[in-house]
Amino acid sequence: MDRHQLMKEFETCFGYKGERVFFSPGRINLIGEHTDYNGGKVFPCAIDKGTYGVVKKRQDKEVHAFSGNFPEVGTLSFSIESIEYDKADSWSNYLKGMIKYIQDEYGILPNGFDVYIYGTIPNGASLSSSASLELLIGVIIRELFNLDLPQLDIVKLGMKTENEFLGLNSGILDQFAIGMAKKSYAVLLDTNTLIYEYVPLVLPNHKILIMNSMTRRELVDSEYNTRRRQCEEALERLQTTLNVTSLGEVSIEDFEEHKAVIEDKVLIRRARHAVYESDRTERAAEALKQGELEQFGRYMNESHVSLHDDYEVTIEATDLLPRLAWEQDGVVGARMTGGGFGGCCIAIVEQDAVEPVIDYIATGFKEKMGYNAEFYIVETADGTKEWVNND
Numbered sequence: 084m085d086r087h088q089l090m091k092e093f094e095t096c097f098g099y100k101g102e103r104v105f106f107s108p109g110r111i112n113l114i115g116e117h118t119d120y121n122g123g124k125v126f127p128c129a130i131d132k133g134t135y136g137v138v139k140k141r142q143d144k145e146v147h148a149f150s151g152n153f154p155e156v157g158t159l160s161f162s163i164e165s166i167e168y169d170k171a172d173s174w175s176n177y178l179k180g181m182i183k184y185i186q187d188e189y190g191i192l193p194n195g196f197d198v199y200i201y202g203t204i205p206n207g208a209s210l211s212s213s214a215s216l217e218l219l220i221g222v223i224i225r226e227l228f229n230l231d232l233p234q235l236d237i238v239k240l241g242m243k244t245e246n247e248f249l250g251l252n253s254g255i256l257d258q259f260a261i262g263m264a265k266k267s268y269a270v271l272l273d274t275n276t277l278i279y280e281y282v283p284l285v286l287p288n289h290k291i292l293i294m295n296s297m298t299r300r301e302l303v304d305s306e307y308n309t310r311r312r313q314c315e316e317a318l319e320r321l322q323t324t325l326n327v328t329s330l331g332e333v334s335i336e337d338f339e340e341h342k343a344v345i346e347d348k349v350l351i352r353r354a355r356h357a358v359y360e361s362d363r364t365e366r367a368a369e370a371l372k373q374g375e376l377e378q379f380g381r382y383m384n385e386s387h388v389s390l391h392d393d394y395e396v397t398i399e400a401t402d403l404l405p406r407l408a409w410e411q412d413g414v415v416g417a418r419m420t421g422g423g424f425g426g427c428c429i430a431i432v433e434q435d436a437v438e439p440v441i442d443y444i445a446t447g448f449k450e451k452m453g454y455n456a457e458f459y460i461v462e463t464a465d466g467t468k469e470w471v472n473n474d
């Protein structure tokens with residue numbers, strides 16, 4: 084993205100020059116899906132597609148925000164002294180939520196600000212465009228007003244915005260990945276304790292390929308919340324014989340020994356995914372540490388199968404993409420990423436095979452689905468921060 088262009092856009096919107104530029108990445112989850120609200124492990128990294136923000140403080144207490152992605156919406160304005168959720172305010176609700184929760188802890192900010200935003204993450208594609216925006220605003224506010232606000236606290240406020248301001252019952256995966264990521268690393272997070280570890284993700288002969296099914300998630304919120312409730316129910320039943328506080332704490336051995344107390348077949352499958360996926364995620368991170376990329380790929384594939392068979396959050400388009408990928412030489416592993424019910428899949432592909440692999444999957448997908456998927460090669464990225472130099 085061209086920094087000069089971003090500054091120009093700000094000037095066109097607000098009629099004077101912007102001052103500081105920030106970048107907040109998107110994320111992919113390499114493995115560890117639907118484990119974050121179950122106290123299990125996740126293993127995401129941030130990507131170089133993300134959300135840019137150009138800002139300058141105002142003299143008054145207003146925020147004026149313009150998104151280059153939604154020019155038809157125009158400039159959205161509100162006062163930081165009276166922040167309320169309003170469905171009609173579309174994307175600026177993410178800003179409002181972040182400002183509200185920061186102010187709840189630090190008091191009303193001394194000034195408002197003007198912000199021009201531009202995102203390169205496709206929306207609704209399970210690459211966390213909303214968490215990217217939340218973290219962007221949190222970091223902008225900290226830097227503009229010199230707040231003593233640790234990055235991990237911004238992560239938690241991002242999740243609070245999602246849960247309490249927007250009413251989506253998601254876990255901490257997206258905000259954590261985006262806020263805490265480091266370029267060339269994936270991060271293994273225990274969502275129970277928030278203990279985390281950076282694992283090098285340097286792939287000299289491979290590329291990370293994102294395959295966008297171009298299917299926006301439908302009914303995702305209700306399905307997502309249903310999965311969550313089912314896991315809670317399964318946990319309650321397991322707790323009648325096991326002394327645990329989350330499914331993430333249940334070992335595979337204990338699960339197999341005690342699963343009968345869950346009784347319900349569907350609930351058993353949901354819990355089985357959560358327990359096995361968390362275990363698999365830890366093993367996968369270990370394999371990557373040991374340089375066993377092929378093994379890592381096998382865990383990715385197993386994860387997808389479990390999300391299909393036991394968790395039932397895949398759809399035809401997001402099953403097709405990994406299945407086509409698995410048929411190709413040079414594909415180390417492939418799976419859906421994010422919440423499911425559409426969105427993107429990821430694959431790790433040998434560099435020399437990238438072009439033929441994309442051709443093969445694109446053709447197979449078009450034949451079966453009747454429309455085109457999109458493909459992006461991405462690099463890992465740092466967590467949300469100010470873009471200081473023009474590099």
Ligand code: GLA
Nearest residue numbers: 116117253254255256421422
């Ligand atoms: C969505 C949620 C995350 C996580 C994933 C599934 O992305 O926002 O908290 O639950 O789904 O792993």
